[in-house]
Amino acid sequence: MDDLDALRFRLDYVDAMLEDLRWLGFSWEEPIAAQSERRPLYRAALEQLHAAGLIFPCTHSRRDVLEAIGAPHEGAENDEPVYPAQFRPDPQAPLPPLGDPITTNWRFRVPDGETITFTDQAAGPQSAVAGRDFGDFLVWRKDDLPSYQLSCAVDDAAMGITEVVRGADLIRSTFRQLLVLRALGQPAPTYYHCALMCDEHGRRLAKRHDALSLRTLRERGETPAQVRARFHDDEARE
Numbered sequence: 001m002d003d004l005d006a007l008r009f010r011l012d013y014v015d016a017m018l019e020d021l022r023w024l025g026f027s028w029e030e031p032i033a034a035q036s037e038r039r040p041l042y043r044a045a046l047e048q049l050h051a052a053g054l055i056f057p058c059t060h061s062r063r064d065v066l067e068a069i070g071a072p073h074e075g076a077e078n079d080e081p082v083y084p085a086q087f088r089p090d091p092q093a094p095l096p097p098l099g100d101p102i103t104t105n106w107r108f109r110v111p112d113g114e115t116i117t118f119t120d121q122a123a124g125p126q127s128a129v130a131g132r133d134f135g136d137f138l139v140w141r142k143d144d145l146p147s148y149q150l151s152c153a154v155d156d157a158a159m160g161i162t163e164v165v166r167g168a169d170l171i172r173s174t175f176r177q178l179l180v181l182r183a184l185g186q187p188a189p190t191y192y193h194c195a196l197m198c199d200e201h202g203r204r205l206a207k208r209h210d211a212l213s214l215r216t217l218r219e220r221g222e223t224p225a226q227v228r229a230r231f232h233d234d235e236a237r238e
Helices: 011-024 039-051 062-068 146-158 168-183 214-221 224-237
Strands: 055-058 105-108 115-120 124-129 137-140 163-167 190-194
Touching: 011 124, 011 214, 011 224, 039 055, 039 105, 039 146, 039 168, 055 137, 105 168, 115 190, 115 214, 124 168, 137 146, 146 168, 163 168, 168 190
Parallel strands: 163 190
Antiparallel strands: 055 105, 105 137, 115 124
């Protein structure tokens, strides 16, 4: 359960989420894992990356990065922009201490030019070139929170996850998480990135587009079987 962002997370969301999942037909045996209770694991992983010299502090904002690479500010929200090479510190320069609390962004230094590959169980063989298709990425934020990439990789390793199932919009994130897992000496799970559910205009269902929620579909009288069939039909058309 991603509950690290105190500004966006509310406890009442948890009960609603679990109720919706049970209504849809999901069941589980393991207890729910909350990321807010796992911060020591993330901090230990960050210290391991710091000791290996694989991360560096970054004081540049997202706007700085976009302006440096000449990218438009609009339409770039779906992925982290490629970090400019001129912003990178010298790899031989001594690293400052992490601090506690952490008040600076820290980025993972990707191995430029290396092709990262994996075979997705849904989308087939995938590859990306580090430094070209994706760049140095955040592993810890200046508000003293681990990034999505670090927390996901650490959670998968710590819980012995063997298969990750998530949306196709996160394929690019997998390359970053594979680098984190390798740096931490952890095995990688297999991945299944499924097609996204879209509305009648072809846009993926998302809160920012006022998309239908499971709760709304329930209130409209749809059954779990109808919701599952809708997703199955969308995948069949892909």
